[in-house]
Amino acid sequence: MKVLLMTLQNAPPGLDYERDKRFSKSFKEMVATCLAKDPKKRPTSEKLLKHRFFKNARSYNYLARTILDGLTPLGERFRLxxxxxxxxxxxxxxxxxxxxxxxxxxxxxxxxxxxxx
Incomplete structure (x- = not known):
């Protein structure tokens, strides 16, 4: 019950921008819109993909290489x-x-x- 009341009364959660200065302005804006308390004020996935954070993102190939770099091959992870x-x-x-x-x-x-x- 306490958690429910806190959810209704307190501000939505957010990122610690003071501690971590790596966040860009567009990222902060995007996260803030996604964390809006009122679901009607949150962006749809279609609208979110039009946000400048995603518009300025790197290519799919770069992201795939960066994320997968050094990752254990899928077959090995499955075996483990x-x-x-x-x-x-x-x-x-x-x-x-x-x-x-x-x-x-x-x-x-x-x-x-x-x-x-």
């Missing part, structure tokens, strides 16, 4: 993920509650009688 999932299923996931360790089998919550609310 599958290995970790297999380890979790074979062993039991440990959950710590205070000073006691209790194990709970990994699986869907409903398999263990846990209800979704």
């Amino acid at each position: 993920l599958k290995t970790k999932e297999a380890d979790l299923v074979q062993n039991k996931a440990l959950f710590k509650f205070g000073n006691h360790e209790k194990s709970m089998p990994v699986g869907s919550p409903n398999e263990h009688g846990i209800k979704n609310y």
Whole structure:
């Protein structure tokens, strides 16, 4: 209830512009419009793509190279993920509650009688 009241009464969240001076004016404007409290005042994706922040963005190729540079190849990431999932299923996931360790089998919550609310 407290969070709901704070959401209604307080200003929307924002970026810490004072601490990090790397943000451009167009980026700050774009983020501010996206964080407007009133959903009707937030831009649509179509309007947002026309914002000067996106208009002045670098090419797709540059962004793809920059984001993917040094990233583990997809096949390797998939293999690692599958290995970790297999380890979790074979062993039991440990959950710590205070000073006691209790194990709970990994699986869907409903398999263990846990209800979704």
